[in-house]
Amino acid sequence: MTYQAPVDDIMHVLKSAVGLDDLIERNFYDDLDADTIRAIMEEAGRFGSEVLSPLNSEGDHKPSALNGGKVTTPPGWNEAYQQFTAAGWSALPGPQQYGGQGLPEIVSMAVSEIWNAANLSFGLCPLLTQGAIGALEAGGSDVLKETYLPKLVSGEWTGTMNLTEPQAGSDLAGIKTRAVPQDDGTYRIFGTKIFITYGEHELSGNIIHLVLARLPDAPPGTRGISLFLVPKFIVNDDGSLGERNDVTCTGLEHKLGIHGSPTCVMTFGEQDGAIGFLVGDENRGLNCMFIMMNAARLAVGVQGVAVAERATQHAVAYAEERRQGRSPQNRDEMVPIIQHADIRRMLLAMKAMTQASRAICLVTAREFDLSNRAATPEEREQAAARAALLTPVAKAFSTDIGCEVASLGVQVHGGMGFIEETGAAQYYRDARILPIYEGTNGIQAIDLVTRKLPLGEGRVMKAYLAELKQIVEAVSASNQPEFGAMAKRLEEAVTALTEASIWMGEQLGQDPQKALAGATTYLRLFGITAGGCYLAKGALAAARDGTQSSPPVAIARFFAEQIATTAPGLALTVTAGSDAVLGLEPTALSA
């Protein structure tokens, strides 16, 4: 099945939940207008459908392979990547100063959804390069920026993030990779990194590794970690490529999914040490890394949306074609299964959850944009805080949704869903990495509860809740019969989220373990409430346009009446269930 970019759905979110027209009117987006954004999306959609989508299953069946230190990507990958950069897609989000088009995050993320829906394994390569660009922009010296950014932005070179080591996954304090200062101001890097996405491949002329390592006299823990740029090939002063650096791919992982994307073991300094350049200050490497990781976390959330969209399209197409069973309207012959109530329920759930997480991600992207583009420092700070609040929700909620929707997609296919050739199973396998990498969803929940809720002494969350409440009031006032119980269900959800948030605030001071015990459920409640409200904004927009019977209204109603109904129960789980989590001694679990 060929993927079709859901341009209407994306534009609908941008216009309703994100408030695109207002943002354009307020001149945040230079000379961009909605028509241009739609045109970009359609063009990206064509590239996704015609070039990337056909390679998706190919990449699954013929994974990236390692031979003598060289990684070969799946057939067609290289040609597609050259086309991708030649068409200027790499440069779309890059800073204009270094040859990029400087398009805002909302456009970058919308287009990123298209790449990743068309081909999740392929989409990871530009995603990681984008992360490296962000870290360099944030912490690199002028020389580093001038040397590396233009070619990373154009996509001629690609970038990687080297954090994880066997003993240091979620806990970066355990990093052991060493960096030894040299007389010429460079460093020599020694150590092994694992789970390095696109750590080695033949798509680009050079690969720029951003590597966390420790200086000899660094303090222990996370305050003794520095960030280094380690190019695969040393770059000469004239910009040409020099010697091969002492960094090699020594292994590829055999994974459940995203087979096309090479997940590398990278060995630094098997000989004299890999030459590295410090990015940012010594021992402050995590600061740059976190700037980059926040952007990457949103991008991974968008991957969740992407795989959900792809799985939904696949399932809808199958359900329209596959005939089984009768319907009350048609007792004489088998009907397409899309007519059965339970199949409709599943497809609507897929549609609604996809669109809700898309809205959360694009609203988060807007806040990133405003944090750079708003007129006053105060507004920029406010937007940055809002972006910080929403990022863990965008990442974790959307990637959980990605897995759930992909699983529903398998179910819609029945027995055929379990057969690899059908394609539904690939989304189910591919999606499963998303709640894990770029910080597990458990880590996201901890981040949300322990770092983000306390922002501005709770005022950031309070303001957000007030905004959700306003949406609910508008829905209630609009009072369209097509809205059903939307206002009531969302009001209950916002109340539930408010109560759980207050409880969280109290626990953080009194008994943080209780807050942690409820963190994941709280994040789910947050996502459901926010997602439901954003879809309701979409329904309000449709009602204003006089299209109350349109899919956006039906989907918003479905979400409110079928999914947001869980919100009060989730709040109860958070606020009254922590003793149940913490009561049993962990040792008793293995008995």
Add this chain to the structure above:
Amino acid sequence: MTYQAPVDDIMHVLKSAVGLDDLIERNFYDDLDADTIRAIMEEAGRFGSEVLSPLNSEGDHKPSALNGGKVTTPPGWNEAYQQFTAAGWSALPGPQQYGGQGLPEIVSMAVSEIWNAANLSFGLCPLLTQGAIGALEAGGSDVLKETYLPKLVSGEWTGTMNLTEPQAGSDLAGIKTRAVPQDDGTYRIFGTKIFITYGEHELSGNIIHLVLARLPDAPPGTRGISLFLVPKFIVNDDGSLGERNDVTCTGLEHKLGIHGSPTCVMTFGEQDGAIGFLVGDENRGLNCMFIMMNAARLAVGVQGVAVAERATQHAVAYAEERRQGRSPQNRDEMVPIIQHADIRRMLLAMKAMTQASRAICLVTAREFDLSNRAATPEEREQAAARAALLTPVAKAFSTDIGCEVASLGVQVHGGMGFIEETGAAQYYRDARILPIYEGTNGIQAIDLVTRKLPLGEGRVMKAYLAELKQIVEAVSASNQPEFGAMAKRLEEAVTALTEASIWMGEQLGQDPQKALAGATTYLRLFGITAGGCYLAKGALAAARDGTQSSPPVAIARFFAEQIATTAPGLALTVTAGSDAVLGLEPTALSA
């Protein structure tokens, strides 16, 4: 990781939720006692750990393969199967008249959990044979029974179920395989069946296919389907094996999981037609098939429990060993991740959901036993009705849980969970078939709502609700501080299930589409309520033993306070959400 049979957990369910002591006292189980049952379980556990479990990952990596019509199972499979039958495990549930040990369903299902946890792909072979035995017992002539049952019971021969055809999956009305009557009273079968588990292999001397097909003059639809026995080798009058029958394996599916189990395309009658023998009456084949499918549905539910148990053991072992992060108690060094609140939440959820679905399955098994063993016809009928009511819940709820627990298992492993060598990913892939085969979980929900709730004009369900209410009252009266809010949460769940059941009853008369729209959510609500109550029975038993701080209490409390909390929201989704499911025209979904 080696699997260890959870004998204590199984015995706990048998003693509390199932009421084993009472059943033994009332003489339902002949001379069986609890100690004997435990000894059987321990012996089965040893076989599972030592013989089947080590082959589980082998079967995943080296799938069954087809060469020239012959299927070779994974390395070690054949030896294991010979040991399995030699040790008498095949014969354990079989009828004594034909050489079986005639052990009750509760023992058979508990032992079946062990085989399937140790090796899901292997466990399918005896599971299907058991189904064939059931169909033959129900509908076979004396000659057929005497010819085939002894060797199927001993496991010398194995059995298959041939229902699905490319155009006839969930809807058996579409079956096209033909059966042509012969002058000698046999039939010739022509057609192609797909998704035939263990349709061909080298484990047994003969394979006995039970095949749905149509007679030439059969009425259309499901009332024109007959059941035939088609042996791979014709059996001579003296019991020896004669000619190869005209049935061949012409393809193997390439699947997401259960790679060890061969899923065959079976072609009947490429030459003169496969010789078949009628089982039961002409055109009444589905009657026998449904007897067999009900038993098989429970067995598939048990597979859900099995894979959940296995995934849980794997995750607990990893969480005890893997060190990342600090704890409030230990800031100096990395602690085993099992000490982190969110990991504990996940592991407890895995434990609690596994034990809850185990209880539902074993209670259902008890009802099957009572339907055969109770003293009066009235009691037997009552038990049969209860078994019929619970079967779709046992199948669908437990297999959904199997997938959810396996997914949590991947998550507990973090990045390692996505690497195939770790093993967690295999459970995630293997489990995914369970909500699909033996009737998709959507079909189970329709069965529950449209056929089971109306049983006895609703009295069967009413009596069941009364029983759940009694459990809640006992929990409430017991009033142990260790129970937390267990009674309150379960009371809310039973109330929610009661309301949703009443609503379902009304809709079935007025607007069946509305009932169908809520069927899956209703089944989930049913499972959560029943599971929570059975775990509470376990907690009550522990309290009576004076072990209120034991895992069974903690797990029951966790289920009530963390999972049963969703019940009121689910009821609301069922009773007030159907318009949202049915409102949008299906065609609008593809736009």
